[in-house]
Amino acid sequence: MTAQLIDGVALARHWRQRVAERAAALAARGHRPGLAVILVGDDPASQVYVRNKVKACGEAGIHSVLETYPASLTEDELLARIAALNADPAIHGILVQLPLPAHLNAQRVIEAIAPEKDVDGFHVANAGALLVGQPAFRPCTPYGCMKMLEHIGRTDLRGQHAVVVGRSNIVGKPMALLLLQAGATVTICHSGTADLAHHTRQADVLVAAVGKPRMIGADMVKPGAVVLDVGINRLPDGKLCGDVDFDAVREVAGWITPVPGGVGPMTIAMLLLNTVEAVDRQN
């Protein structure tokens, strides 16, 4: 059996179209959605990502502002910029690209963003709201993964076992909460887990978010499982690959997301969706 592919590019296009329709309707009523993206330092990968985000905004009719600062920016200067954007009525979403240079305290910077403008869903108020099941901005990558599951008809996960490999605040933890909300029985694995394969083989839905190229092999996957690959790893030859050994696992899984062209494009689509939703939240 060869797994069916979940095409993140096509699904992201669908969602970006829906966002564009909502953005146009909001603009017609005088509420054009606006997103501010802040990049500190000159990490080349981050520069590519933020440019892609700004380009996607333009295509969806979302006003965007890209602010780039040298790595020497002080925390007080950054906090002052965030305060100004918090008070700017033309800006509905604020994203501070991570990672930040080491002298900046990322958590303190994120907490300075007004929760109703935190379209990344990283603010402790949004993380807490997700934990207790209140409407909030969902972090874009887990949100995109849930949209992919819905797309293949896995809306109700009662009776299914979901296994998340990775426990970060931006992917692993919120992913587990969203899967739990959908009814799944959820296991969170991480670098301290003994016999990882024992756990991953139980998964009807397996989410890999570890950052280790091709570490999920075919022997770690239950036949027919849905495998969502969140990893974006750059190999020495410059090519991108996921945390899943795609060629091997596709022979075992029922559904699989590719890298590139899987979860990544959905992350950007969900950022745009959160930005139009932010307009409603602020009005």
Ligand SMILES: Nc1nc(=O)c2c([nH]1)NC[C@@H]1CN(c3ccc(C(=O)N[C@@H](CCC(=O)O)C(=O)O)cc3)C=[N+]21
């Ligand atoms: N505050 C903040 N929010 C983020 O959402 C955030 C961040 N910081 N820092 C970095 C990570 C990474 N990230 C990606 C989003 C899309 C792709 C994506 O679309 N990737 C393409 C390939 C792109 C390429 O060719 O390099 C794909 O998977 O097909 C990748 C990575 C968002 N991040």
